[in-house]
Amino acid sequence: MTVSTLTVVPEASASGTAPCAEPDSLTLSLLARSTDTHRQALARAARADFPAWVRHVRAASACARPIRLHGTMSTIEAETGRLLSTVDTADLPDGVIYKPCGNRREALCPSCSARYKRDAYQIVRAGLVGGKGVPESVSAHPAVFPTFTAPSFGEVHTRYVRRHTCTKRKDCDCRPEPCHARRNNPRCPHGRPLACFARHADIDTLLGAPLCPDCYDYPAQVVWNVLAGELWRRTTEAIRKYMNRLARARGIEPKSIRLAMGKAAEMQRRGVVHFHAIIRLDGANPDDRGDRTILPPPPGFTAQDLVDAVDHAAGTEFTTKPHWINPDGWRIGWGDQILTKIIAKVPTGVDGEVTDAAVAAYLAKYATKSTEAAGMVAGRLTPDTIDLFANTQGTHAQRLVAACWALGRPQEWRRLIRWAHMLGFGGHFFTKSRTYSVSFGFLRDQRIVFRRTESGGPGRDEAVPEQSTTLVVNFLQFVGAGWHTTADAMLANTSAALAREHQQAAQAELATLAA
Structure with a gap:
């Protein structure tokens, strides 16, 4: 029998009536079925x-x-196969376990994106x-930081700052140059002006939009x-072949060199x-x-050899395969x-150099960005x-999606339809060669070991045995996302926010004591 701990008489130190009685099961049931989120949260x-x-x-x-x-989660002794413990999710709250979605896109899940960004930073930095x-x-190996851009598919509104005076580029408020200042104010075949004298702010929605949507080559862009x-892939092969020829010219065996690469x-x-x-x-x-x-x-x-x-x-x-819209194919370059830029371990002030910390932060930042920069936030269509x-006839992003859907109808071009929500790009936003650095899986495994050691394993309070002598076998199936x-989302996110604030306050206190 459960006994309430609330008193039923007025408190001695306060005036008024007795505290409110604990809500009964009927009240909680009514609150849980309410359409009001706050009442649902109160019920939980x-x-x-x-x-x-x-x-x-x-x-x-x-x-x-x-x-x-x-499903179930079992811990087994590796040497003997003895079952140490079994946990059934039916005995846990809500009858399921919750696993982070792991989405790297900041616009879809800021929390998982932040973890992905931190991991990407560690991977890039470790490789340098x-x-x-x-x-x-x-750290003593030659390394460079190249940026490969796409060709132009038509004039777009842009923001260019000739000389930055700001201290933080993220919050840049420097005065930009006019977008497309032209003396003769030319017009396109559709009668639209090809000049723009506006000094666009960084949040201007016109940025990236074409001066004339009807002149813009949408098919060529989505195919690119x-x-x-x-x-x-072809570019990396060309770089390797160049370095092999250079090695042979210097009397060095080409098999004695290897290129390690990463890109965002x-x-x-x-x-x-x-690509960076x-x-x-x-x-x-x-x-x-x-x-x-x-x-x-x-x-x-x-490093200059790598630059060359x-x-x-x-x-x-x-050149691509023929398409019924363009029988000659598109040129891809x-x-x-x-x-x-040459990656310098110690900044020397020479133009064209960048530090390893700056490179790691730069690539980690863009590893979590996606089509939201172009005004497109959606799952698979x-x-x-x-x-x-x-x-x-819609916005710039809508025309790009329409071009993907129209061009992707032939079987050999179906990837355009599959990746229409990404405006045609179907590659990974962060990749690396095997020898460059550790992998995301390596960092995830380290976190799992730490958490099981910290909490004693899934669903258990006792300490976990030595990691090398046990196996965790999961029989789990997906039941929803x-x-x-x-209300559950609000309470969970509030709990996480409080934990972050507590951690930040503790870190600030430790920093103060260390100083």
Whole structure:
């Protein structure tokens, strides 16, 4: 029998009537079925298992749309196969476990995106200075930071600052140059002016939109997006071949060098991607190409050699297969704006250099950005939802989606329909070669080990045995995505926000004591 701990007489230190009685089960049931989110939250918070629920959802509490899984989780002794414990999700709050969605897109899930960004930063930084299993000797290897842009598909509104005087580019309030200042004020064949004298603010919705939508080459842009990954592959092959020829010219065995690369794709406001990359020169074992050990490169190579290789590969191009709209195919190549900076371990002030910390922060930032920069935020499109996002006479993003849907009808071009919600780009926004650094999976496994050691494993209060001697076997199936109610989402996110504030306050206090 449960006995209430609330008193039923007036408190001695206060005037008035007795405290309110605890709500009964009928009241809680009515509150839970209410359409008012605050009443739903009150019903959840008044339940006896609320503290257990808060602890249970802690791992996914800040996620916008967590994954719900149902099944059993077993811990087995690896050597003997003895079952140590079994947890059934039916015995847990809500009958499921909550797992963060892991979406990297900041516009869809800020919490998972922030974790992805931190992991991307660690991966990029480790590949430049070492750590997390990468030898610190990589900091002495030549490395460059090239940026590959897309060609022009038509004049668009832009914001250009000739000389920055701000201290933070993120909050830049410098005076920009006129968008497209032209003396003769020309007009396109459709009668629209091709001049714009506005000094656009950074939040201006016109940025990235074409001066004349009817002149803009939408088919060419979406085709370029869908084949950008293939262009990048051919470019990396051209860079490797250039370095191999350079090695042979210097009397060095080409098999004794290896290029380690990483890249992040940035979606520009005009709806086309460009790539920020890292290229690091390593040594390799010429007798065993399967050896992934990171070795110093042979003497005589410099970062300028990598710059020359990038400049040579920037001319890579190819022609697509014929399409009924363009029987000759489209030319796929890079734009004219190719910029390559040398990654300096210690800043020297030389123009064209960038530090490893700046590169890591830059790539991590763009690893979580996507089509929201072009005004498109949507999941995968279907014939039932395409009319909500595609319009041949609509906004810039709507015209790009419509072009993807129209061009993707032939079987060999179906990828355009599959990736219409990404404006045609179907590649990963952050990729790297195996030898560059550790992987996202490595960092996730480290977190799992830490959490199980900290909490004693899923659903258990006792300490977990030595990690190397146990196996966790999950028999889980997907049952849904998202919180059960808006109230649950509000309570979980509030709990996560309070935990973050507590952590930040503790870090600030430790920093104060250390100072």
